[in-house]
Amino acid sequence: MEINIDPIAFTIGSLEIRWYGLMIALGVFVLVLWTFWQVRKHWPGFPSDRILALAIVGIPSGIIFARLIHVIDKWEYYSQNLGQIIGGEGLTIYGAILGAVLGTWIYSRFRPFNYGFGTDLVAPGIILAQIIGRLGCFLNGCCHGPEAPTSLPWGITYTHPSCAAEITNIPVHPTQLYEIMFLLFLFGIIMLLKGRLKPDGSLFLVYLSSYSLWRFSIGFLRINEPFLLGLHQAQFIGIIVLVIAIGLLIYNRVRFLKSNETPKVEKQEE
Numbered sequence: 652m653e654i655n656i657d658p659i660a661f662t663i664g665s666l667e668i669r670w671y672g673l674m675i676a677l678g679v680f681v682l683v684l685w686t687f688w689q690v691r692k693h694w695p696g697f698p699s700d701r702i703l704a705l706a707i708v709g710i711p712s713g714i715i716f717a718r719l720i721h722v723i724d725k726w727e728y729y730s731q732n733l734g735q736i737i738g739g740e741g742l743t744i745y746g747a748i749l750g751a752v753l754g755t756w757i758y759s760r761f762r763p764f765n766y767g768f769g770t771d772l773v774a775p776g777i778i779l780a781q782i783i784g785r786l787g788c789f790l791n792g793c794c795h796g797p798e799a800p801t802s803l804p805w806g807i808t809y810t811h812p813s814c815a816a817e818i819t820n821i822p823v824h825p826t827q828l829y830e831i832m833f834l835l836f837l838f839g840i841i842m843l844l845k846g847r848l849k850p851d852g853s854l855f856l857v858y859l860s861s862y863s864l865w866r867f868s869i870g871f872l873r874i875n876e877p878f879l880l881g882l883h884q885a886q887f888i889g890i891i892v893l894v895i896a897i898g899l900l901i902y903n904r905v906r907f908l909k910s911n912e913t914p915k916v917e918k919q920e921e
Contacts, residue, residue, distance in 0.1 A: 652825075655810045658791045671815075674787025675742070678780035679710060685776030693772060701762065705769075708758045709751040716750025717742035724876070724884040744781060745866070745888050748859075767852025774858045775845070778838045781862075782831050789827040792816035796824025797874045817874055826873045833865050850907040853900060860896035863889040 659667045683706055690697050721741040722729050729736050752770075759766040788794040792814030795807065798821075806822030841858055848854050870886035878884035 652805065652807045653810055654789075654792070654807050654814070656790055656814070657811055658814050669791065671787040671791035671793075674783050674790070678783035678787075681783060682773070682776045682780040685779060686773050689772040689776070690769075694768070697764070701764070704762070705755050705758060709755045712754025713747040713751035714742070716753070717744070717746035719750075720746035720884065720888075724878060743885070744784060745885055745892075748777065749888075749892070765851055767850065767855070770852055770855035771845070771848075774855045775838055775841050778834050778841065778858065782834045782838075785827045785831050785834070789825070789831075794827050795874060796826050796872055798823075823874075824872050826869055829869060829872070830865070833869075834862075837861055837865075850903050852903065856896045856900045856903075860893050860900065863893040863896065867893070 656670070658669050658671065660670045660673055661668050686702060686706075687699070690699075690702055718737075718741070720743045722736050724743070725741065755769075756766060759769075785794075792809045792811070793816065795809070795816060795818070798818055800806070800821045801824050802822070803824070805825060805828075807825045808822045809816035809819050812819075837858065840861075841854060844854055844857065848857065867886045867889040870883045870889070873883070873885075875883040875885070879887050882890075
């Protein structure tokens with residue numbers, strides 16, 4: 652399958668607006684709309700201005716971390732081009748998720764609320780945002796399969812000279828589409844589990860651990876530079892996040908069960 656799409660959607664003067672940026676913006680917009688909808692439906696007492704405040708904190712912190720992790724991953728290049736660290740192209744989905752989670756969690760320490768319940772509500776929306784973002788990757792020509800050509804009938808060949816593909820005119824694995832299909836499946840699972848897992852925050856941790864396992868696995872099919880111990884950066888981060896998420900799931904579940912144990916009434920001696 653040949654992809655000859657110009658990654659530049661349109662230009663405003665000298666400013667180039669790329670499909671990737673538009674998809675990222677659309678994904679964030681969908682996530683915010685999903686959050687407002689779910690909070691009004693399941694958490695009617697939660698103030699709307701607090702949602703806006705969380706967005707104001709979460710979006711910039713997500714962007715900053717997304718850029719930071721990208722720069723760390725490509726440090727060999729950026730160390731020689733320091734002027735491109737700020738304002739250049741390149742974001743990571745992992746950085747966006749982790750940065751937004753960290754930023755909103757810190758906010759919740761100053762304006763306390765049930766953070767776990769909130770993350771459960773927003774988890775499906777994050778997946779929808781990721782699906783849209785990966786569509787942007789597909790149009791942009793990034794995050795595709797490795798250099799070795801594939802003979803599979805669904806292999807994709809990027810041919811446009813302006814695309815971001817590191818390999819052109821050679822069929823590669825459409826790993827962006829693989830991830831979209833996985834995320835659609837994960838969205839269905841998360842929606843089935845919605846409201847069924849206790850304590851609060853468990854649904855989000857299931858999403859986070861599932862996606863981390865996926866990123867580690869798909870990393871063997873994606874083009875990228877080795878980061879540490881022969882693994883790509885996303886794979887290395889995926890292992891850390893997976894261990895932490897599963898550990899928190901077990902820890903929170905044990906605490907929840909202990910706090911809900913029915914006290915045993917001791918039989919009094921006559």
